[in-house]
Amino acid sequence: MRYGRSGQGALVVLAAVLGAVGIADARSPAPAMQEAATTAPAAPLPFGPGERATYQVKLGAVTVGSGSMHVVGIENVHGKPTYHARFRLSGGIPLARVDDTFESWIDPQGLFSRRFKQDQKEVRFERRRTYEFFPERREYRRLDKEETGTIPTDRPLDDVSFIYYARTLPLTVGETYTLNRYYKEDGNPVVLRVTRRDTVRVPAGTFATVVVRPIIKTTGLFSEGGQAEVHFSDDARRIPVQIRSRVPVIGSLTMNLRDYQPGS
Secondary structure (H helix, E strand, O other): OOOOOOOOOHHHHHOHHHHHHOOOOEOOOOHHHHOOOOOOOOOOOOOOOOOEEEEEEEEOOEEEEEEEEEEEEEEEEOOEEEEEEEEEEEEEEOOEEEEEEEEEEEEOOOOEEEEEEEEEEEOOEEEEEEEEEEHHHOEEEEOOOOEEEEOOOOOOEOOOHHHHHHOOOOOOOOOEEEEOOEOOHHHOOEEEEEEEEEEEEEOOEEEEEEEEEEEEOOOOOOEHHHOOEEEEEOOOOOOEEEEEEEEOOOEEEEEEEEEEEOOO
């Protein structure tokens, strides 16, 4: 997935976090996940309406922007209650500005997406798309133009819902999760390797974390050569505390948790 041109600003590259991490889902999920499409989760989800996390975005030692992840509330889509989740990213450097919003409407029982919306403004690149998913029929419809098609799974995940789904996995150190549920076939699969536990200090405080290394087929922020790592809080909430990657030419890119408010 492409989000602007490489080298045109740190935020342009960081916008690929959503595209890169969101290319996926579970080919061989844990037993609890196999039942999720038809039954309520066995345990409460680690997120809920009202949850909000804000982030500081840095290129090396320099702060270049901000981001947020927010479960806005509960909304009906196709007669089904969903969690409306929103990811925003903004900032950049002179002549290379980014203002992106990604939104997903997540079925809280099946843990899949029923709607996905992109609104991106990156340097001279713009994209606006809205997808309606019909998982029961494995179909989608684009609302921004006359387009329909098929999806490869009856539990589709998009760029935003994938991050929330990953938070429900056990994330056991030493385990590898092969994910195969991204709504575009050519984006599958994504591999998540849980490498270790660590302690990180971010503006929001000091956190014990479990470290996940995402590996995807495409080039970009989460390609194998980039050695990207996502630090999730090592507790039931699985908060994304820090995202780090090395990007050729640009250098070290980091997204640090600045503030967190739990949801209900």
